[in-house]
Amino acid sequence: MGSWSGMMSTTKEICSAQSDESGCTSLYRGSKEGESIVGLAAEPDNTAPPPPLLWYKIRAYGHDAFSEFFGTMILILFGDGVVAQVLLSHDEKGNYQSISWGWGLGVMLGVYVSGSSGSHINPAVTFANCVFRGFPWRKLPIYAVSQVLGAMCGAAIVYGNYKSAIDVYEGGPNIRTVPGYSTTATAGIFCTYPANFMTKTGQFFSEFLASAILMFMIFALKDDNNLSAGHLTPLALFFVIFGIGACFGWETGYAINLARDFGPRIVSYMLGYGHEVWEAGNYYFWIPMTAPFLGCTFGAWVYDLFLYTGLDSPINTPWMGIKRLFGPLHKKQVALQSPV
Structure with a gap:
């Protein structure tokens, strides 16, 4: 009994500071004459983050x-x-209104x-x-290619459905026709074709006007110095697109987006609609x-010239950005990152 109590009194914990740093939580117990290890239980170090997976790096x-690929794909779907x-x-009955609703939702x-x-989903917006807005020019090709590929994927899914x-x-199953060449044409599902009475000038102006309204409203909705839409910007853009379609879309189909029209047009050509997809509307494509x-x-340009006061626009620099663009390299001002 006395020897047992003596052994108990000499039992001690000797986990050193060095052991603590290495993650060791073992208790070393022994007598003064000859200390022996009673238990050793090293816990793994869970504080270090796991190495990133390859897909994490790719993503x-x-x-x-x-992001631009799937955003544009959803638009086309x-x-x-x-x-x-x-x-x-x-x-x-009300078919054109249904189309305006669908594109607005898209x-x-x-x-x-x-x-x-940035939710561009349109090479012209980029x-x-x-x-x-000082958006990096090096990203323009990446965004444009992603948007076109996303539109192609969306059109292919719609065709399959x-x-x-x-x-x-x-x-x-082997008949595929284009508007202007058949009364049962379905190529207009995928890309836009102008009304038969439209001249080339009228076609261009219709698309130019709708695109100008779109970009003017996007800048207005994103302007924090104006009545910015903030988190309601997607909903506001729904009404912008619905309005453009309902008010200006009949003549040409309001493509207002290279990716939205060119990507699905390529898909329709690949699906067997033929070279008429390029010839229709007097080579409207x-x-x-x-x-x-x-x-x-x-x-x-119109919005920034008359309404925008931010310093990231070249309009609000000397000579409306021309001096910044062509001036000496060491005097050029660096545009701020786009908030869009």
Whole structure:
């Protein structure tokens, strides 16, 4: 009994500071004459973060591209989807209003999906942000390619979903026609075609005007010095697109977006609609590729010239940015990062 109590009195914990630093929590117990290890239980160090997975690195590197891809894909899924449903179901009552609603929803949901990259989902919007908001020019090709590929993917999904209905509407699985060449054409589901009476000048001006209104309103909604829409910007853009479609969209289909029109046009060509997708409307296809860039740039310029007071716009620098653009390199001012 005495020896046992003596052993107990000499029992001690000898976990050193060095052991603490290494993560050791073991208790060393022994007698004065010969200490022996009674227990050793080393716990793993859980404080160090695990090494990042390869996909994490890929996702971080291409996050903006993925964001714009899926945002544009959602835009086309809802936009082309509503056109397909209206056309193939022979909806003759309020069909144009349904299309305006569908495209408005597509833009709103696409903006929600691509918020982390700025929600451009339109190469012309990206271009205008590069010119007037200091958005990095090096990102323009990445954004544009991602947007076009996203639009192509969305159009392909819509075709796969409505293929059986298209077969019935066209009159057979191997019949695919373009507006202006058939009374049962379905190519208009995927990209825009102008009304038969439109001249080339009228076609261009219609797309230019709609694009200018779009960019003017985007800058207005994002201007913190104005009545900014803040977190309600996607909802506000829903009404902008709905209004453009309801008021200015009949003549050309208000593409106002190279990716929205060019990507699905390529898909329709690949699906068998033929070279008429390029010839229709007296080779109309190039207008949705160029007019949105000029229209969005003009709309942004008008807003900044008359309403915007932020210093990140070249309009609010000497000589409206011309001096900054062409002046000596050491005197150039660096534009602030775009808040859009």
